[in-house]
Structure formats: C-alpha cells, structure tokens
Amino acid sequence: MVVVSALPPLAMQAGANRVVQGVKIEHVCGDPALSPSADQALRRRLVVAALRALETPVVEPRLFRVSDGGEGDA
Amino acid sequence: MNLELGTFPVETLAFGATPGWHQGTLSIDPDRIRSRVLEDPRIRGIRIDRVAPGERTRIIHVRDIIEPRVKVSGRGHVYPGIAGHPPDTVGDGVTYRTAGFAVLLCSEVLPHIRRAVSAATDSLIDMAGPGAVTVYSTLRYLAVTIETDPGLELTEWNEALRTAGHHVADEVTPPERQAFALTPAPALPRVVHVHALNASMVPGIGTGIYGFTPHALPMLLHPNEILDGAIAGDAVVGYPGKCTWLHVNNPVLLSLYPRHGQELSWVGSIIARTRWGSLAEKQLSAYQTAKLAWMLEAQGALVTWNHGGNDLVEVMLTIQELERAGIRTVFLTIESDIKVVRLTPELADTGSDEPPLLFSVPEADAIVSTGTLAPAEPLPAMDHVVGGTDLVFDQERPDIRTPAQGPLDLEKLSGAYSPIFGHFDNYGLGVQSYHEY
Numbered sequence: 001m002v003v004v005s006a007l008p009p010l011a012m013q014a015g016a017n018r019v020v021q022g023v024k025i026e027h028v029c030g031d032p033a034l035s036p037s038a039d040q041a042l043r044r045r046l047v048v049a050a051l052r053a054l055e056t057p058v059v060e061p062r063l064f065r066v067s068d069g070g071e072g073d074a
Numbered sequence: 075m076n077l078e079l080g081t082f083p084v085e086t087l088a089f090g091a092t093p094g095w096h097q098g099t100l101s102i103d104p105d106r107i108r109s110r111v112l113e114d115p116r117i118r119g120i121r122i123d124r125v126a127p128g129e130r131t132r133i134i135h136v137r138d139i140i141e142p143r144v145k146v147s148g149r150g151h152v153y154p155g156i157a158g159h160p161p162d163t164v165g166d167g168v169t170y171r172t173a174g175f176a177v178l179l180c181s182e183v184l185p186h187i188r189r190a191v192s193a194a195t196d197s198l199i200d201m202a203g204p205g206a207v208t209v210y211s212t213l214r215y216l217a218v219t220i221e222t223d224p225g226l227e228l229t230e231w232n233e234a235l236r237t238a239g240h241h242v243a244d245e246v247t248p249p250e251r252q253a254f255a256l257t258p259a260p261a262l263p264r265v266v267h268v269h270a271l272n273a274s275m276v277p278g279i280g281t282g283i284y285g286f287t288p289h290a291l292p293m294l295l296h297p298n299e300i301l302d303g304a305i306a307g308d309a310v311v312g313y314p315g316k317c318t319w320l321h322v323n324n325p326v327l328l329s330l331y332p333r334h335g336q337e338l339s340w341v342g343s344i345i346a347r348t349r350w351g352s353l354a355e356k357q358l359s360a361y362q363t364a365k366l367a368w369m370l371e372a373q374g375a376l377v378t379w380n381h382g383g384n385d386l387v388e389v390m391l392t393i394q395e396l397e398r399a400g401i402r403t404v405f406l407t408i409e410s411d412i413k414v415v416r417l418t419p420e421l422a423d424t425g426s427d428e429p430p431l432l433f434s435v436p437e438a439d440a441i442v443s444t445g446t447l448a449p450a451e452p453l454p455a456m457d458h459v460v461g462g463t464d465l466v467f468d469q470e471r472p473d474i475r476t477p478a479q480g481p482l483d484l485e486k487l488s489g490a491y492s493p494i495f496g497h498f499d500n501y502g503l504g505v506q507s508y509h510e511y
Contacts, residue, residue: 007384010432013434
C-alpha cells in the first residue's frame, strides 16, 4: 500500500509504510496555483512516485518524495 | 506596559431604564440595546433574555460570548481591530470588566454558511444537569438572539453578528483593582508562553489578533494586550468552543501573572498560528516560534493550543524545536478523544480506544492533561430554550432538526463531536479538568 499525504510524519506515525509527500492539506495531489500544464505535470510526477514506491520493498515506514524522481529516501 | 483591571462582580442582572452597576446588580436597558442593534440594516430581529446558572435552561446556536470591558484610561479600545474599534496597541492604562457575566450572542447558522464552513456546527450550553460541565454553565448572561438578513454572505454575516455582540457589550458600563505589569525580574528563570491559536482555512473568519485572521508567522504579545481583548473570536466557528470571553479569561494568563516576579520571569506570549496547509509551512512556523523564544532567552516554555486535528502537528514540532534549543517545555492539552463517548465508570478506568493524541514527538515528555469531557448520561429535557428552537446535528442534513427542549442523547445524535459548547476544554476550565486528576 502507498499513501500520498500532505503530512507524512502523521501518516508514518500511524504506521503507513510507503508515504509519498503530497502538496498541501487542501490539495494533496495537485496545485491550483500552477498553470494547468504545470499542475498536470506535478500530478503525473506524484502518481509516478506513488507507483515507484509501490514497487519498492520496505521494512519500515519510508518517505518518498516527488523530487527524488520516485527513487525514495528514508 | 502597565494595566490595571477593575473588576465588577455581577450577582444580579436587572432590566431598567437607568443602566449601571450598584453593589453586584447590573442594570441594563433592553430598549436601548434593541435600538442600537437594529440600526444595522443587516439585522432583522433581536430577542433579549436573561440566563442564570443553575436554571433549567438550554442555550443553543451560540455564536460568541463576550465579556464586557471598557477602557477607562490608556490608549485604544478593548477588543481592538474588530467591530469598528481602532487597531491601536492596547494593554496600558485602566480597564474595567464585569466578572461572572457576559453577553451571549445567538443566531442559527444560515443554510448556505453551514455548507461553506464545516466548523460552523450547532452547539449548546446547559445551565443545569449533567451537561453543565463547562465554565460556560457558570456564567450569568444577557443572551441576545439575532435574526439576520438570510442572504448575507459569510464574512458579512460574521461582521453583522459580531458588531451586534460588541455593541451590546459596549452598552454595558460597570472597585477592586488589580495591577498587571511585567516588571523586570532578572534573577528568576525566564519563561515564555507559546500561545498556539488556530487560524481558519476559510478566509475572513476565525480567531483574530487585533482583528487580523489569516495565517501568519509568529508574533509576540504582551499579556496586557490579551487582557484588553487583542485576541477575539468570530461569530461563525462555534466548534470547539471558541469565544471571545475565553481569551480575556484565559487561566494560563491569570496563573502565570501571580508567579511573575515570584517564581519566574514571564517574557510574554508568542502567538503561533496553527492549521497551516503544508508540512513546510508547519515546520517554518514551528522553527520561527522556537527561534523567537530563544532570542527572548527563554529557559522554559508553556505551550497551549485552542483547536484539534492537524494543528497538533505544528504544535508538536514547536515543542520538539523548543527542546532542541535547550528550552524546557511543558504542554497543556486536552486529550484528543473529543468524540461523544458516554463516560461509564468502566471507560473512566480503561479509557477508550482512541489514541489520546493524534501526533506526538519524543521531546514532548512533560504534558499536563486537562482531561476528556463526556457527560455520563443523556442530557435531560430543559424548561426553557434560549437562542432558537431546534438543533441540527448533521451539517450535511440541515433539514433534519431536533427539538432542543427535549432530552438529548448526544452519543446517538452527534457521533462525531460533542455539541456541548466549550467541551473541548484546552485550558482546563471545566469541572472534569486536571484539578480532579
């Protein structure tokens, strides 16, 4: 399972094992302040990061960031 | 900054043509109040009731509770920056206040505002019986029930109601005097109060500092500014028991003040707004709050908050950062279990399955709990209802209305959050507070 969360520390403390850093509580998976094309690119990167996280074996809660290209960091 | 507070205790509330205070009796002219409030074309109707502790009355549709205060000398106006009051810095001079008495503003949430603001929930205050567990059941009220133009937009509705409430409070003119000053106390440990205050995610409403409501980085207030009303609530967000009365009667201020110069040197209150939308903002607010405390050379910190939910993330990050800066920190909080769960004797022993706090950090190792509040039994029927007739427990279904006068099984009716006003007792004012622990 993977969780895209605006608040990864909260998700990880609750026991989620793959957490992707989302944007903001009001808009976790996108940013209405961006132009439509930039927002679409951001949303795509988030989904790709989430899919990469899903493919990655983990032994404890781990944070994945979009900026890491989905490769993840702990 | 030197403030003298003159307190006028109110034991009887009388209606009469000559307003004033004499030996515990506060006289109010209802006609004068009525005409003052109805000057605003946004207000369609007003009803005035007197409510006293111990009577079998249920107050509903609470929008705000305001303690009348008046500046006798010194700059500015109490409750600055709102209801037409200027934003001049307050906290100096002489302020008179009433004690045990407040103006209570009632108005049912307009249907379109229920949809726009999920926190504009219905709430109630029982003045007697098992539901009378908060400090708000102990005050004497001039209850003003307002009917507004039903088409008002959110911020205009808030402004119309709040202005009405403060105009009524301004009409109340109340010789014990108590002086408040942070006289330098160089030999004592320096303590800062970190006053975490929720800022609304809905623009234009919520708790304000001199009327300024948006999310902002931390600022320093002298406690005298707070005693003069620099922090005030709005007329929208009743949950979880926010009101203007609370801020000027905050037991944290009133407990820290006598200790200043005796046990500690209080360096002021850092206002840290909470409920930022992103983790980076939460971190920035926490780090800047701790930096201000460090620059004030604080050795100890008392952290309080006034909301729930994700606000706890920045509050906990603040505690972590304060401890990392070498500032020993105590956190005063209600346990997050604010759902309506009947407090059976077994549950009082074992607790519920809810985690006590949504989020925590290892550095938060000194926490004072103000408890969890839940009535032991359903609320009984009351003889009188003030503020309206019906309650709505589901914001999504305003058409489902429950008569307020009858018995209320809150656990059945309101699964999510307690509708008892002030039940979310962050500062420990209720009868089930830490005093009993």
